[in-house]
Amino acid sequence: MKSDRSPKTGLLLVNLGTPDSPAPGDVRRYLREFLSDPRVLDMNSFGRWLLLNLVILPRRPRESGKAYEQIWTEEGSPLLIHTEALTRKVQALAPEDVHVDFAMRYGNPSIADVLARFRDRGIDNLIVFPLYPQYSSAANGSSLERVFSEAAKLWNVPAISVVPHFYDHPAFLDSVAHVSRPGLDLDRMERVYFSFHGLPERHCVKSDDTGRHCLKSDNCCDRIVDANRNCYRAQCFATARDLGDRLDIPEEKRVICFQSRLGRTPWIKPYTDVILERDAKAGVRHAAILSPAFVADCLETLEELGIRALESWREAGGETLALLPCVNSDDSWAKAVLQIVADR
Numbered sequence: 001m002k003s004d005r006s007p008k009t010g011l012l013l014v015n016l017g018t019p020d021s022p023a024p025g026d027v028r029r030y031l032r033e034f035l036s037d038p039r040v041l042d043m044n045s046f047g048r049w050l051l052l053n054l055v056i057l058p059r060r061p062r063e064s065g066k067a068y069e070q071i072w073t074e075e076g077s078p079l080l081i082h083t084e085a086l087t088r089k090v091q092a093l094a095p096e097d098v099h100v101d102f103a104m105r106y107g108n109p110s111i112a113d114v115l116a117r118f119r120d121r122g123i124d125n126l127i128v129f130p131l132y133p134q135y136s137s138a139a140n141g142s143s144l145e146r147v148f149s150e151a152a153k154l155w156n157v158p159a160i161s162v163v164p165h166f167y168d169h170p171a172f173l174d175s176v177a178h179v180s181r182p183g184l185d186l187d188r189m190e191r192v193y194f195s196f197h198g199l200p201e202r203h204c205v206k207s208d209d210t211g212r213h214c215l216k217s218d219n220c221c222d223r224i225v226d227a228n229r230n231c232y233r234a235q236c237f238a239t240a241r242d243l244g245d246r247l248d249i250p251e252e253k254r255v256i257c258f259q260s261r262l263g264r265t266p267w268i269k270p271y272t273d274v275i276l277e278r279d280a281k282a283g284v285r286h287a288a289i290l291s292p293a294f295v296a297d298c299l300e301t302l303e304e305l306g307i308r309a310l311e312s313w314r315e316a317g318g319e320t321l322a323l324l325p326c327v328n329s330d331d332s333w334a335k336a337v338l339q340i341v342a343d344r
Helices: 024-035 045-056 060-071 078-093 111-120 137-151 170-183 201-207 232-246 272-281 299-315 331-342
Strands: 009-018 098-107 125-130 159-162 191-197 254-259 286-290 320-323
Touching: 009 024, 009 078, 009 111, 009 137, 024 045, 024 060, 024 098, 060 299, 078 098, 078 331, 098 111, 098 137, 111 137, 125 137, 125 331, 137 159, 137 201, 170 232, 170 286, 170 331, 191 232, 191 272, 201 232, 232 254, 254 272, 254 299, 272 299, 286 299, 299 320
Parallel strands: 009 098, 009 125, 125 159, 191 254, 191 286, 286 320
Antiparallel strands: none
């Protein structure tokens, strides 16, 4: 006999997270949760504990808190504000039987709390959408692991499907191009920097199941092949190539680089801060920078690039360094989210 009840679907948007405030105590709690994740600091548990508690947490929360203060708004964290706004827009566009909500991998609202809200709404089918265009174990892998582990604690576990990384999805690329185009003056700009969040080199090497391709040659990221299909760096290069073509940026003006490195181990290159200083000292005066590893403006875009990188650029002799916004909650991105979900 057919049931009288139609299944309810939940769409869970997952972003990385933000402290509750710039206060050192809130930043410390956030960093402790973030850096205790073995997918982020992939070392033995004792070494991770020593690094976190003896090196990072004694001084980093105050430094990071000052950085957060520079971008914090009256409404709160930009990352949280943009993710909330995106969720509202996607909900307005979604079918009536789809409930849209968001969670943060670290911080609030937590994945556990949002899964509980879905349960209370009678959600039977859950679609999980990690909002990270390029795959990394530290972001996508960690977020999915937490969703599955929290869902497994429920007595009635919903049917779960996952939206894969979308670095080359036309709807994502079109949205980034749409948002970026108004800030590009290609007649004046001598360089356009595609700055992606960095990762330790070992993360890329570990993503190569063959062990023979990633970071074994200078051109290992020139195209996506089977060996590097899950390589974050290769996917970043692919995103930059596609965006450069969409935005009609001449190849000689395109520069791909990686920011936000931490610690002394080698991170994927080239480094954004090194490239910017080199080019400014070499005579480049006007440029633009965008960050297509992020879908929402946050500490890494607004403070690291919009404030610190700009100061370094000018100190080295540069003049204009236009920070192009992320897609945030632009209408084109809200529509793209549903298209990517439909195509999963």
